[in-house]
Amino acid sequence: MTRFAITLEYDGRPFMGWQHQDHGPSVQQAVENAIKSITQQEIRVFAAGRTDAGVHALGMRAHFDLETRLTPFRLMEGLNAGLRPHPVAVLACDIVDDEWHARFNCIGRRYVYKITNRRAPLTLDKGQSWQVARPLDAGLMHDAAQILVGQHDFTTFRSTHCQAQSPVKTLDSISVTRFGEEIEVEVAARSFLHHQVRSMVGCLKLVGDGKWTRDDLLNALKAKDRDALGFNAPPDGLYFVDAIYPAS
Amino acid sequence: MTRFAITLEYDGRPFMGWQHQDHGPSVQQAVENAIKSITQQEIRVFAAGRTDAGVHALGMRAHFDLETRLTPFRLMEGLNAGLRPHPVAVLACDIVDDEWHARFNCIGRRYVYKITNRRAPLTLDKGQSWQVARPLDAGLMHDAAQILVGQHDFTTFRSTHCQAQSPVKTLDSISVTRFGEEIEVEVAARSFLHHQVRSMVGCLKLVGDGKWTRDDLLNALKAKDRDALGFNAPPDGLYFVDAIYPAS
Numbered sequence: 001m002t003r004f005a006i007t008l009e010y011d012g013r014p015f016m017g018w019q020h021q022d023h024g025p026s027v028q029q030a031v032e033n034a035i036k037s038i039t040q041q042e043i044r045v046f047a048a049g050r051t052d053a054g055v056h057a058l059g060m061r062a063h064f065d066l067e068t069r070l071t072p073f074r075l076m077e078g079l080n081a082g083l084r085p086h087p088v089a090v091l092a093c094d095i096v097d098d099e100w101h102a103r104f105n106c107i108g109r110r111y112v113y114k115i116t117n118r119r120a121p122l123t124l125d126k127g128q129s130w131q132v133a134r135p136l137d138a139g140l141m142h143d144a145a146q147i148l149v150g151q152h153d154f155t156t157f158r159s160t161h162c163q164a165q166s167p168v169k170t171l172d173s174i175s176v177t178r179f180g181e182e183i184e185v186e187v188a189a190r191s192f193l194h195h196q197v198r199s200m201v202g203c204l205k206l207v208g209d210g211k212w213t214r215d216d217l218l219n220a221l222k223a224k225d226r227d228a229l230g231f232n233a234p235p236d237g238l239y240f241v242d243a244i245y246p247a248s
Numbered sequence: 249m250t251r252f253a254i255t256l257e258y259d260g261r262p263f264m265g266w267q268h269q270d271h272g273p274s275v276q277q278a279v280e281n282a283i284k285s286i287t288q289q290e291i292r293v294f295a296a297g298r299t300d301a302g303v304h305a306l307g308m309r310a311h312f313d314l315e316t317r318l319t320p321f322r323l324m325e326g327l328n329a330g331l332r333p334h335p336v337a338v339l340a341c342d343i344v345d346d347e348w349h350a351r352f353n354c355i356g357r358r359y360v361y362k363i364t365n366r367r368a369p370l371t372l373d374k375g376q377s378w379q380v381a382r383p384l385d386a387g388l389m390h391d392a393a394q395i396l397v398g399q400h401d402f403t404t405f406r407s408t409h410c411q412a413q414s415p416v417k418t419l420d421s422i423s424v425t426r427f428g429e430e431i432e433v434e435v436a437a438r439s440f441l442h443h444q445v446r447s448m449v450g451c452l453k454l455v456g457d458g459k460w461t462r463d464d465l466l467n468a469l470k471a472k473d474r475d476a477l478g479f480n481a482p483p484d485g486l487y488f489v490d491a492i493y494p495a496s
Contacts, residue, residue, distance in 0.1 A: 011371045089368035120337035123259045
């Protein structure tokens with residue numbers, strides 16, 4: 001058996017999320033079906049993170065074990081052929097150590113959340129960004145966001161369906177930057193709670209449009225109560241960007 | 249009657265192009281239907297350029313005459329509501345002089361053509377970029393492209409369906425720039441022939457992947473013969489970016 005690590009890019013719109021679902025298509029199933037189509041093997045694929053329905057990935061990492069004589073390059077080409085017409089692409093494929101695990105070895109995850117701050121509806125970016133009509137002050141959002149950095153009980157920013165054992169997480173960094181009408185929120189942490197990024201972005205939007213102050217955000221964090229959440233941003237603007245592993 | 253000028257952004261994929269077509273939806277029809285939905289008036293909309301099927305716009309300019317008491321802002325909001333669910337958005341709306349004409353007053357047009365230079369198929373950018381698997385040398389493409397600048401007979405780069413009276417056009421500038429796996433070709437001219445940008449990009453791709461030399465491109469231009477065309481790039485990567493008018 002050979003363990004392969006792959007890097008995936010996908011458009012999350014047609015999927016119920018990364019993970020297998022009884023009620024609709026998943027990215028995981030699409031990748032497993034592609035592997036089966038070229039190797040006739042039913043194998044399980046493990047990813048660094050489980051993105052929700054409608055959430056995208058620019059650099060999701062995953063691994064699987066396969067009995068094959070295919071080189072990583074040929075396997076990648078075969079998977080990309082087998083994945084059509086799903087909007088999922090294998091950007092890289094390598095043989096890794098048998099102990100390497102996409103999820104358990106991952107020591108850092110980066111997400112970007114894209115907001116399009118304008119009145120006009122989205123066209124080319126429909127489903128790929130969150131359109132916010134009210135003018136947002138990205139500077140205020142960035143300053144307030146720094147409250148969230150460090151180790152906190154993020155219960156307020158956690159989905160009621162979150163399966164993590166503890167609501168305590170350490171946010172390594174968060175930045176809010178405006179590029180014309182686009183606002184990008186970049187976050188990095190070892191791991192995140194379910195809906196944590198969308199919930200943080202939803203509350204920062206309230207800071208940006210003046211409905212919340214920096215103190216309101218601080219109080220929401222301190223409340224450790226899902227009912228203190230101001231807003232949960234839609235999945236459209238969320239991208240899993242990168243998974244980080246220790247240098248081997 | 250009041251003449252309004254609008255700036256449009258659209259995803260060209262669901263349309264047969266800007267112009268009215270008997271056999272499918274057009275952006276022009278979508279905008280005219282939206283105007284009718286809020287004013288009950290059947291009016292004609294004129295655009296700076298007529299994009300082909302599948303070609304996008306980031307800043308198409310257009311105008312129309314309307315009997316209305318709506319302010320430009322309210323008209324814009326109404327049009328954006330009336331355009332749903334089409335991927336067409338009105339980014340700006342202003343009252344202009346009765347003589348102002350989106351097409352005839354336009355003294356400059358800018359297009360961008362996006363290439364994604366990688367083996368993996370497109371996911372998030374499907375239909376919004378041209379995926380080219382063979383490695384392209386953007387520097388070679390840029391240097392060769394300069395051959396096309398200036399006044400030339402662009403018959404080689406002109407669709408056989410082109411209705412322009414003369415194949416002679418003046419290309420003001422063309423640049424080819426790589427941003428990671430993305431290559432952007434930016435072009436500017438007073439006006440272009442039908443398929444001119446796509447045909448120029450198609451031939452530059454041949455230069456970029458080594459199939460053509462700079463001299464091959466020069467000979468194609470000199471041939472003034474559609475049969476000398478190397479390749480016509482698909483509409484996916486083409487964006488009408490901006491229309492320029494004399495300062496009034």
